[in-house]
Amino acid sequence: MKKYYLKKIYETIKFIFTNLIIYGIIIGVICGLIVTFLFYTPKISLINTYVTIEDKKINFEFVYENKGQSPASNIEYFTKYIILYRNEEKYNSPPVQKQEKFEVGDIIKQSFWIDLKKTRNDIFENCQIIILRKVKYEDNCKFRNFINEILLNNKYVIYRLTFYDVSKKEKSLSVLPLEKRNEFKETINKWIEE
Numbered sequence: 001m002k003k004y005y006l007k008k009i010y011e012t013i014k015f016i017f018t019n020l021i022i023y024g025i026i027i028g029v030i031c032g033l034i035v036t037f038l039f040y041t042p043k044i045s046l047i048n049t050y051v052t053i054e055d056k057k058i059n060f061e062f063v064y065e066n067k068g069q070s071p072a073s074n075i076e077y078f079t080k081y082i083i084l085y086r087n088e089e090k091y092n093s094p095p096v097q098k099q100e101k102f103e104v105g106d107i108i109k110q111s112f113w114i115d116l117k118k119t120r121n122d123i124f125e126n127c128q129i130i131i132l133r134k135v136k137y138e139d140n141c142k143f144r145n146f147i148n149e150i151l152l153n154n155k156y157v158i159y160r161l162t163f164y165d166v167s168k169k170e171k172s173l174s175v176l177p178l179e180k181r182n183e184f185k186e187t188i189n190k191w192i193e194e
Contacts (some may be wrong), residue, residue, distance in 0.1 A: 004065070005030050005145065009173040016078060025174040029133060032136065034087055037144060037146065038148065038152075039069075039149065040065055040069045040070055040144070041068050041069065041070060041139055041144070041156075042068035042069075042070050042071060042072035042102065042137065042140065042156070043066065043067045043068030043069075043157060044064050044065070044066055044067075044068070044072055044075070044102060044135055044137055045062055045064065045065055045066075045067045045154075045158070046062060046063070046133070046135075046158065046160050047063050047064065047065045047107070048062075048172070049061065049062055049063070049162060049172050049173040050171060050172055050173075051064070051169075051170065051171060051172060051173060053124075053166075053169060056115070056116045057113050057114070057115050057116070058113065058114045058116065058129075058164075058166070059111055059112075059113050060111060060113075060114070060131060060164070060173065061109055061110070061111040061114055062077075062108070062109070062110050062111065062133055062160075063107060063108070063109050063110075064102075064108050064109075064110065064135065065105070065106070065107045065108075066102045066103060066104050066105060066106050068104060069104065069106060070104060070140055070141060071101055071102060071103045071139040071140040072101070072102040072138065072139065072140060073100065073101050073102070073138050073139070073140045074098075074100070074137060074138045075099040075100075075101075075102050075135065075136070075137040075160060076096050076097070076099075076132040076135070076136045076137070077096065077097040077098075077110050077133070077134075077135055078093070078096055078133070078135075078136070078194075079093060079094050079097075079112050079131065079132070079133055079134075080092070080093040080130075080131070080132045080134075080191045081093070081114070081129055081130060081131045081132070082099075082129065082130045082147070082184065082187070083114070083127060083128075083129050084127065084129070084130070085111040085127045085128075086126055090183070092114075093189075094112045097112075098154055099108055101140065102137070102138075107160060114129070124166050124167060124169075125167050126167065127165075127166040127167065128163065128164065128165050128166065128180075128187075129163070129164045129166065130161070130162075130163055130164045130176060130184060131161070131163075131164065131173070132159060132160075132161055132182060132188065132191045132192070133159065133160050133162065134157065134158070134159040134160075134191075135157065135158050135159070136155045136156065136193070137157075138156060139156065159192060161175070161181065161188065162174065162175065162176060163175065163176040163177060163180060
């Protein structure tokens with residue numbers, strides 16, 4: 001009698017553990033696939049910046065790469081800048097640049113010019129420029145984009161604040177110094193939120 005009950009208990013426990021392991025593996029694989037699908041997203045990164053000066057025109061070049069796992073689509077490049085010259089401040093924003101698709105591993109150069117011909121001659125000795133470069137994009141997979149953006153509230157946006165001292169004529173842009181960030185905090189925050 002005892003052997004019969006022990007055998008029944010053993011078979012019940014064996015059945016429960018076997019089913020737990022099998023269903024656990026199945027559920028784990030399904031959850032893993034869902035999570036992998038949701039995180040299989042595009043990731044546009046700024047990898048380099050360059051500045052060239054030609055005939056009183058300053059060309060700012062931003063180099064981007066899609067370091068994610070899927071293509072990005074409907075990419076928009078926003079630029080806003082402040083020219084600081086002595087006690088003057090000049091704000092401007094060139095037109096938004098658009099790109100339809102950005103494949104994984106692709107590298108793209110986006111640039112804009114600031115023409116300083118109409119300014120004073122000594123602007124190249126006393127001029128500084130603060131630039132906000134912002135990129136908005138979507139996941140190429142519409143279903144994943146809907147889940148990530150609408151349901152999970154994950155926004156596909158990157159931005160970079162850069163600083164250029166015209167008098168130094170550096171070849172690349174530097175990070176915006178903290179004192180300049182604090183000085184123009186209100187304007188910069190407004191730009192970022194737009």
